Amino acid sequence: MAPPPRQPDAHAGIHRGVHYSLRRNGAPGYWRYAYAIGEKVHSGRVQGRLALLAIRRVQMRIDREMRNGQTND
Secondary structure: OOOOOOOOOEEEEEEOOEEEEEEEOOOOOEEEEEEEEOOEEEEEEEEOOOHHHHHHHHHHHHHHHHHHHHHOO
């Protein structure tokens, strides 16, 4: 019997023109992320057992930051 497929340890992508990266953290179920909007770099940690859930949470943070940035101009 074959072992179950492993989830990737890292992911990089583009969401709404913003490049982001996501890497598995040492603690189980946590991921480190980083992205830059303009000159400002954002990084932190999100929780998500599945990679797709962590990716979605980072995308939601990007959306929130872009929405807040537009109202502050």
